[in-house]
Amino acid sequence: MKQLSAKVAAIAPSATIEITNKAKKMQREGIDVISLSIGEPDFDTPKHITDACIGALKKGETHYAPSNGIPELLAAISEKIAKENKFACEPDQVIVTCGAKDAIYEGMEAVLNPGDEVILPTPAWVSYEPCVQMAGGKTVFHPVNQKTFQLDDSILEKVNAKTKMISINSPSNPSGAVFDKKSMKLVADLCEDHDLYAMSDEIYEKLIYGKEHISLASLGDMAQRTITVNGFSKAYAMTGWRLGYAVAPKPIIKAMSRVQQHSVSQATTFAMWGAVAALRGDQKCVESMRSEFDRRRKFMVAELGKMGYTCAPADGAFYAFVKVTGDDNKIATDWLEKGHVAATPGSSFYAPGWIRLSYAASMERLHEAMERIKKVGGK
Ligand SMILES: Cc1ncc(COP(=O)(O)O)c(C=O)c1O
Structure with a gap:
């Protein structure tokens, strides 16, 4: 064989x-x-979320939906982003995916060419490197300071002509660390100075204890070059629903949409109605x-x-x-x-x-x- x-x-x-x-x-x-x-x-x-999903099922929301997501959810996400994450976001800058993991995969596929390098501060969650690999890219690991778990200038040494992206995750899985303003600013400056894209996985933004969550895309011109990844699994206890999303500049969303159209087609229609209730409902x-x-x-x-x-x-x-x-x-x-x-x-x-x-x-x-x-x- x-x-x-x-x-x-x-x-x-x-x-x-x-x-x-x-x-x-x-x-x-x-x-x-x-x-x-x-x-x-x-x-x-939470019950109001499952009720909304059951209601959608009963109403016959069991058909194909627009590939990027139902308009009601795209609107709810773009409003949430503008209000909480503090950067402008139109509904056509959003794609709803089958979990945040799928958003990461599609985002890497959309941006990387074979041989492109992605800087990944470590410790890092297990799926970024495989997603980079599947997209033909190469991960360049950058260990963070193991006392503060913040970034410093030493990350600059990892940048070269092949660097295309930096991928960060704050609050972090596995370390639980939250990047402070200085670390975030360092990433933003690095991207702006070297014309890099960024992926910012913010799926744990709501699970934070006494620290401030800063969205990378809210800094400088970062909204023009950042794929912000988020989802419903952690904040709303919806792991099995397989619902995540990405917010990015329109050309990136268009490219991610191509990957989505020819792979999973869309996130599950009635599950997306549950997500609308999650974002619009009582927090x-x-x-x-x-x-x-x-x-x-x-x-x-x-x-x-x-x-x-x-x-x-x-x-x-x-x-x-x-x-x-x-x-x-x-x-x-x-x-x-x-x-x-x-x-x-x-x-x-x-x-x-x-x-x-x-x-x-x-x-x-x-x-x-x-x-x-x-x-x-x-x-
Ligand atoms: C940092 C991080 N990003 C993304 C994910 C994927 O979440 P989802 O269930 O939305 O695919 C996880 C899940 O463990 C995670 O820890």
């Missing part, structure tokens, strides 16, 4: 999904595994989930501190990023096999020596997880 695609063979499987699968296998075997390895809110989608549900995450975050960081671990600044998202001195893969394997706690080694995020623990689990399970980690140990 002829060889399958070399391009796809070169792409690593998603480490977070692999570990979760291993944990699920242990669970199926009857082992009580506490799964802190995946980035998924443990809350149900109290977001705040109540955020404050519960905040309570868990404080607990986790304090408990880990008592055990002698330090964490990256847990200012956003729902992850404690824990510094370990031994081999992170081995320690995470011990935690899973001996302690039955699933965590993700930092190596999966290009940051060996760290382990990511999600605190998107009930307080009771987090208490139990801390006890188990204490028993297994491993620093």
